[in-house]
Amino acid sequence: MAILVDPATKVLIQGITGTFGACHTRLSIEYGTKIVAGVTPGKGGQVFDNRIPIFDSVAEAVRETGATASCIFVPRANAADAIIEAAEAGLQLAVCITEGIPIHEMLVVKRALSMHQMKLVGPNCPGIVTPGQEPDSRGGCRIGIAPGYIHRQGHIGVVSRSGTLTYEAVWQITRRGAGQSTCVGIGGDPVCGLSLLDVVRLFNEDPDTHGIVIIGEIGGSAEQETAEWIQTNCRKPVAAFVAGTTAPSGRRLGHAGAIANSTHETAAAKIAVFRDCRIPVADSPSAIADTILKLL
Amino acid sequence: MDLHEYQAKQLLTARGVAVPAGAVAESPARARTIAERLLESDVRRFVVKAQIHAGGRALGSLVEHPNKAGITFCCTPEEVEHAASEMLGKTLVTDQTRPEGKRVLKVLVEAAIPVQREFYAAVALDRTKDCPVLLASATGGVSIENAVSASPNRLIKEWIDPLLGLRQFQARRVAAALGFVGGSILTAADFFHSIYRTWWECEAMIVEINPFVQNTGPATQHSIIALDARIAIDDNALFKHPEFESLRDAAEEEPIETEARKHGLDYIKLDGNIACLVNGAGLAMATMDAIKQCGGTPANFLDVGGGASQEQVAAAFKTILTDTNVHAILVNIFGGITDCAVVARGVAAAINQSGVRLPVVVRIEGNNATQGRAMLVEGLSKVIVAHSIEEAARMAVQAAGG
Structure with missing residues (x-):
């Protein structure tokens, strides 16, 4: 098992005909992901790479192919709409890669999602990977833009607010001979779908996950909330890393959500809370894998 | 994007919020004219407010007139003109600015409102x-x-x-x-x-x-x-x-940051002497942290984007080199899907084109990393290749002179 997705998950791609969406669709297929449909309004009836049918709407794609998850590559101006369309079509999961969705639109999306069962990962995220058993972890499920080969099937769950920093952590784990159950990049926006805590709860219930790595950063208070929950509820070892101890206050560092406007939003405050909750925090980004492996 | 007080008030008044009568001035003479006009509508007390992107103006002080703050109350248009001349072109330091303060290029002249609560x-x-x-x-x-x-x-x-x-x-x-x-x-x-x-x-x-x-x-x-x-x-x-x-005020931004944004780079200038060039915002922050941990100070935050294309890397080097405080450069790239050899070629080209004389520490990891590293070591004498972020940070701190 794993969380959110497994190799049997049927995935559709919203925005399959864009350059970026098309490129990552091919990489996902190569990885072993069951991509069953694409959606591009106005291009229904066409076929992507001679094998993936394209539909005008998510509802149609779901009806015809039985897809349960979506990966969204729709440009920012229409991405909020794409998320709501996915929810309304009855999908279980949508992963939104799009960067730069206006925050007010995401507030409306969040309210709309409260009326549906669909889980959202992202936006502005690398997506989800559940590694498979074949070489370079193929045979798994990759939804998003993460490099597949850095993974290895195993028992560490990784959840992160960052992209390349996640790859860094995953690669370290793989190179030390361990592997991952599922890796989830929840994204760097201030308003996003699943939170760090939501994903940690899923890992806690997943028999295949034996340890959890949390990668946080400045901004918001998701790390605090997660640390406190872990202290009283989590049955598995957890290690953390928080980026941004040198970040200047009041400045946004790359991610829309990476801004510390008050003391409790700083990396130092978050690290202190993790340590107060007896969760080991890696001192250096090079030590993320070692910090969790020591606990297993 | 931060707005000035006078811009914020324009957006608010358009939606029914009342603000004191007044206008913005870029010269003392204009400030006086505004006050004279207010006087015609029976305003007897005025306030002159420095327009900078930071709060704490009432308690701040001007570098050139240490006993003067960024907000001054006046009773005549002459006083308004004088107060404006003391602020305009001067530097205001408040608890919310950086220690070197911010230049005041505009003042807001308004009717002072009696305040009870x-x-x-x-x-x-x-x-x-x-x-x-x-x-x-x-x-x-x-x-x-x-x-x-x-x-x-x-x-x-x-x-x-x-x-x-x-x-x-x-x-x-x-x-x-x-x-x-x-x-x-x-x-x-x-x-x-x-x-x-x-x-x-x-x-x-x-x-x-x-x-x-x-x-x-x-x-x-x-x-x-x-x-x-x-x-x-x-x-x-x-x-x-x-x-x-x-409404964007270029004068409020570091010129390097404005220039970098034109090239699609996310760059923030900091006070240290080790420049960083990293793909991905989280990894960029973590790289800065690693430098600090090794006893150095980062000169900037810089995200060249996940793919680290040759154009982006070249623009990034140009940006970094405009900061004269920089003594060493740390390049940290995780080539996920991008081929590290392609990234290495881009880094090598940027080093050659920019004619950089500073030590460059490169840590490159991921897809085809071995070949990427080899390409950097062979071609370039100034390049030091590191194998982990921690090692790279240590080497960069050493190269920058401790």
Whole structure:
């Protein structure tokens, strides 16, 4: 098992005909992901790479192919709409890669999602990977833009607010001979779908996950909330890393959500809370894998 | 994107918020003209306010006139002209600016409003609840952070459903909690509604009014006046509001940052001497942290984007090298899908083209990393190749001279 997705998950791609969406669709297929449909309004009836049918709407794609998850590559101006369309079509999961969705639109999306069962990962995220058993972890499920080969099937769950920093952590784990159950990049926006805590709860219930790595950063208070929950509820070892101890206050560092406007939003405050909750925090980004492996 | 007080007030007045009569000036003479015009409409007391992107102006001080703050009250147009001449072109330091302060290029000249009691109101994003929140307090004026930390239960919070907007009963509830009574409850409620509308329509991250006052004078139509205002717009939403582009003040930004943005780079200048060039924002922050941990100080935050294309890397080197404090450069690339050999070629080209004489520490990992590293070692004598972020940081600190 794993969380959110497994190799049997049927995935559709919203925005399959864009350059970026098309490129990552091919990489996902190569990885072993069951991509069953694409959606591009106005291009229904066409076929992507001679094998993936394209539909005008998510509802149609779901009806015809039985897809349960979506990966969204729709440009920012229409991405909020794409998320709501996915929810309304009855999908279980949508992963939104799009960067730069206006925050007010995401507030409306969040309210709309409260009326549906669909889980959202992202936006502005690398997506989800559940590694498979074949070489370079193929045979798994990759939804998003993460490099597949850095993974290895195993028992560490990784959840992160960052992209390349996640790859860094995953690669370290793989190179030390361990592997991952599922890796989830929840994204760097201030308003996003699943939170760090939501994903940690899923890992806690997943028999295949034996340890959890949390990668946080400045901004918001998701790390605090997660640390406190872990202290009283989590049955598995957890290690953390928080980026941004040198970040200047009041400045946004790359991610829309990476801004510390008050003391409790700083990396130092978050690290202190993790340590107060007896969760080991890696001192250096090079030590993320070692910090969790020591606990297993 | 931060706005100036006078710009924020324009957006607010367009949505029904009353502010003191006044206008913005870039010269002392213009400041005087504004005051003279106010005098014609019976204004007898004026205030001159430095327009910078930072709060704490009343308690700050001008570098050139240490006993003068960024806000001055005056009684005549001559005094207004003098106060403006003391501020314009000078540097203001407050507890919210960097130690070197900010240059004052504009002042706002307004009618001074007699103040009996100062209130605070803001609409902000509550990241824990994923909804807007209206914040209000009966102790406005000075730093709200201090007022709130002294007595946190004095801050009134009203959470707003973004689908429903701020309802009238909610606005009235906040007004009553602040101590407004009778008909003034309705006036205050209208005022809260206007600031929420501004937050929503302008897609602001924050709209803050500190302070607003209840005006009891008979001559005014409005009984609530916003004396100060701060608005920051969501950068993600700017593409929907081309009209806001003219509100951007290039003078408030580091010229290097403005230049970098043109090349699609996310660059923030810092005070250290080790420049960083990294793909991905999280990894970039972590790289800065690693430098600090090894006893150095980062000169910047720089995200060249996940793919680290040759053009981006070249532009990044150019940007980094305009900062004369830089003594060493640390390149940290995780080539996920991108081929590290391609990235290495880009880095090598950028080093050669820019003619950089500084030591460059490169840590490159991921797809085809071995070949990428080999290419860097062979071609370039200035390049030091590291194998982990920690090692790279240590080497960069050493190369920068400890």
